[in-house]
Amino acid sequence: MxxxxxxxxxxxxxxxxxxxxxxxxxxxxAEQAAETPTAGTTTPDQERARLQQALDAARAEIQRLYAQARERLSEEDAAIFQVHEMFLQDPTLLQEVEKGIAQGQTASEAWHQAIESQAAVLESLNDPVFSARAVDLRDVGQRVARLLAGESNEIxxxxxxxxxxxxxxxxxxxxxxxxxxxxxxxxxxxxxxxxxxxxxxxxxxxxxxxxxxxxxxxxxxxxxxxxxxxxxxxxxxxxEATLAAYRQKAAEEAQRQAAAQAQGAQPAVTRDGRRVEVAANLGGGGEEEARRAVALGAEGVGLLRTE
Missing domain, CATH: 3.50.30.10 (Phosphohistidine domain)
Incomplete structure (x- = not known):
């Protein structure tokens, strides 16, 4: 076989x-972009300029990701990319990169070393929240590393x-x-x-x-x-038998979701006949988030977070 x-x-x-x-x-x-240029062929000021250019480009890319996320997700979930943007301004991280550049490292070398150092600290805390932050930090790290190497972040x-x-x-x-x-x-x-x-x-x-x-x-x-x-x-x-069984499962799940969505459009009434208004919690996701709430059966806004 x-x-x-x-x-x-x-x-x-x-x-x-x-x-x-x-x-x-x-x-x-590729997880780590190719190193460019070779250490010793540029000055620290040139490396600082390269780093700043990459940071600015990464910030613009992340802001676009955040905008896309707000169109597809709740504001709370989309806020992950606000955290990504904050990493680009983290003083501890940037100070470590500056130290490496001042010692003769290229921006790419100093950036990679600083990212891995900070990620290792987060992972050492043995907490799922901080472990997730380490993944986010490396995500941002790879984005900047590719930009420093002149590579695209296209997927x-x-x-x-x-x-x-x-x-x-x-x-x-x-x-x-x-x-x-x-x-x-x-x-x-x-x-x-x-x-x-x-x-x-x-x-x-x-x-x-x-x-x-x-x-x-x-x-x-x-x-x-x-x-x-x-x-x-x-x-x-x-x-074929396994495929058939799972296709049936998938069809049943689709039917359940369609029924739930249809039911969500109906008025909410308790068993004793009392009418209840269903309101959504919105987090600043704009018109798109409000549309999603209405599609899921919301009749109003219960809480609007503006911070």
């Missing part, structure tokens, strides 16, 4: 509910509906996943409480994280996958 004919099941951690059935698309983006997307497979996805990569082409994603790294998992739930993308490394070593782009975000299972090359 060839590899393509073997059905295999991999257990991970359920991160975002839902079932997806589609071919795999292996996603990879390769599949050209047909697919399930993304990766060692890890960052928040900035996740928010850019096109809903019409990405059915869900499975990663080796990540946790249920990570910002990537939060974004997946907000985007309505089924997701499984914490998959074994063997999964990434086995799957290839184009292999058929079933991704069960409810159970945290990914099935590679499912047989």
């Amino acid at each position: 060839t590899r393509a004919q073997q059905m295999q099941q991999f257990q991970g951690i359920p991160a975002a509910a839902g079932v997806a059935i589609a071919p795999a698309f292996l996603f990879s983006l 390769p997307f599949p050209d047909e509906p697919s399930i993304i497979v990766a060692r890890e996805l960052t928040p900035s990569q996740t928010i850019l996943l096109p809903k019409d082409l990405v059915r869900g994603f499975g990663t080796v790294q990540g946790s249920k409480t990570s910002h990537v998992a939060i974004l997946a739930r907000g985007l309505g993308l089924p997701a499984v994280v914490g998959l074994p490394a063997a999964f990434l070593e086995t799957v290839q782009t184009g292999d058929m996958l079933i991704l069960d975000g409810n159970a945290g299972v990914v099935i590679l090359n499912p047989d």
Whole structure:
């Protein structure tokens, strides 16, 4: 039996509910941009100028990400990218970079060293909140590193509906996943409480994280996958019976969601006939957030956060 004919099941951690059935698309983006220029060929002032140019470009990119996130997510979830922008202004981080440049390092070397140093401190605290911050920090770090190397932060997307497979996805990569082409994603790294998992739930993308490394070593782009975000299972090359069973599950889930959405448009009434107004909490997401609230059955605004 060839590899393509073997059905295999991999257990991970359920991160975002839902079932997806589609071919795999292996996603990879170089984690560390090539070093340029060579240390000693430029002056510290030139390196400071290169760094500032990259920071300004990264800030503009992150602001665009934030705007896109506000169109697709709640203000609370979109605020992840405000944190990313704050990292670019973090005095402790920038002081460490400046120290490296003053000692003769290139901006790329000093930046990478400072990012890894700060991320290691966050990870050493053994707290899921700070671990998520370390992922965010490295996400920002890679963005600036690529800009310093003159490389693009453009992300390769599949050209047909697919399930993304990766060692890890960052928040900035996740928010850019096109809903019409990405059915869900499975990663080796990540946790249920990570910002990537939060974004997946907000985007309505089924997701499984914490998959074994063997999964990434086995799957290839184009292999058929079933991704069960409810159970945290990914099935590679499912047989016809398994495909049929999961297609039925997916159809039933779609029916439940449609029924729930239709019911949300109906007036809320208690069993004893008392009418209750359903109001939404809005967080500054603008007109788009208000539209989403109305689509989900909101009749008004209960709380509007303006901070």
